[in-house]
Amino acid sequence: MGRWAQLSANELNVLEGVFWAHGPSRDALSSQLEFSKTRANAVVAGLIEQGWLDEVGLRASSGGRRAETLQLHRGLGVLLCADLGATSVEVAVLTPDLQVLARHGESIDVRDGPAVVLSRMRTLMRELLTRGGIKPKQVIAIGVGVPGPVDFASGQLVEPPLMPHWDSYSIRDDLRADYEAPVWVDNDVNLMALGELWRLKRTLPNFLVIKVGTGIGCGVVCHGEVYRGANGSAGDVGHICVDPDGPRCHCGNLGCVETMAAGPAIARAATEASQTGRSAMLAERLNDQGQLTPEDVGHASRAGDAAANGIVQASGALIGQMLASVVNFFNPSHVFLGGGVTRIGPLFLASLRQSVYQRSLALSTRHLEILYSPLGDQSGLVGAGVLAMQEMLRGRGKVLPA
Numbered sequence: 001m002g003r004w005a006q007l008s009a010n011e012l013n014v015l016e017g018v019f020w021a022h023g024p025s026r027d028a029l030s031s032q033l034e035f036s037k038t039r040a041n042a043v044v045a046g047l048i049e050q051g052w053l054d055e056v057g058l059r060a061s062s063g064g065r066r067a068e069t070l071q072l073h074r075g076l077g078v079l080l081c082a083d084l085g086a087t088s089v090e091v092a093v094l095t096p097d098l099q100v101l102a103r104h105g106e107s108i109d110v111r112d113g114p115a116v117v118l119s120r121m122r123t124l125m126r127e128l129l130t131r132g133g134i135k136p137k138q139v140i141a142i143g144v145g146v147p148g149p150v151d152f153a154s155g156q157l158v159e160p161p162l163m164p165h166w167d168s169y170s171i172r173d174d175l176r177a178d179y180e181a182p183v184w185v186d187n188d189v190n191l192m193a194l195g196e197l198w199r200l201k202r203t204l205p206n207f208l209v210i211k212v213g214t215g216i217g218c219g220v221v222c223h224g225e226v227y228r229g230a231n232g233s234a235g236d237v238g239h240i241c242v243d244p245d246g247p248r249c250h251c252g253n254l255g256c257v258e259t260m261a262a263g264p265a266i267a268r269a270a271t272e273a274s275q276t277g278r279s280a281m282l283a284e285r286l287n288d289q290g291q292l293t294p295e296d297v298g299h300a301s302r303a304g305d306a307a308a309n310g311i312v313q314a315s316g317a318l319i320g321q322m323l324a325s326v327v328n329f330f331n332p333s334h335v336f337l338g339g340g341v342t343r344i345g346p347l348f349l350a351s352l353r354q355s356v357y358q359r360s361l362a363l364s365t366r367h368l369e370i371l372y373s374p375l376g377d378q379s380g381l382v383g384a385g386v387l388a389m390q391e392m393l394r395g396r397g398k399v400l401p402a
């Protein structure tokens, strides 16, 4: 940590520029930072000498001149990342430029509470490091995504609806027992947004990421930064009402989009369709497995089952209805979709798109693109890595409360 605290503002700017540009040439870096070439070269030379930056490879160059690209030095250490979902946990070890060195995922139930879940997560982290021959001291920073609202400054969860017993829990304190490295915690979909922003090298300044799994969340990128709002709950769209006469949500209100269109609602609708004789295919699966998942509905839908098609379309349409309001309000250029439920089949995306385009203002949808997140199921882990690295490069590693 001492090393990081000694970096000057210029040096941090150069390192941050290299990180976000994924291996720029010196020239590209100096124009991006609006530094003179002489000044950029001097800072870069110093950083190479001190082992912060490395010059690698030869980029295919047009004029036959050597054009090495800069990258953060691998000798700096590793980033340790976790993406905690309602029903799964993924942990990974990443290089400073976010290449995945090792990764492991498994099922958990976040409702088992922090003692059980975090003890498992810490074990998995330790095992990944040991397997890679990496010592805890080599961890630069840790990023953790969680499926609930987080007060970003304290890193604590705030009354997370999907995570009973986690209110005010400090994951940061828990990990301090194992690592000296600073720990940052954020909402999972904010991290997906950060992951996309990094993938795009910040070329899109205003976009949304929608995650649909057990719950529904939205990551907001505004002016090239993840927007967290006054208290960290920006983008908490799962409890927007789409039907005032709808069923009661676990948050206490009626007709929230999450309770009507996310994973558990899809599974419930599928069970009902098989029990009322509307889908022989789903009834057979229910009989075999004892329960139905959104994936089962996706399979049946792709096989042409009419009831499954109806369930998938209804979910897409309701989420599209919510999204139309958000699009009218925020006017993003792109909406990226992620989370298991969004992959339930082509009808989901088609009916979501139709619902958004029907209900949004012409000006806000004229250039709007709604697509799957290109990072796919890696976006949460990559985002956790971006968070950890970005906070270090903004010099915040040294100002965390002890």
Ligand SMILES: [Zn+2]
Binding pocket: 238, 239, 249, 250, 251, 252, 253, 256, 258, 259
């Ligand atoms: Zn609700």
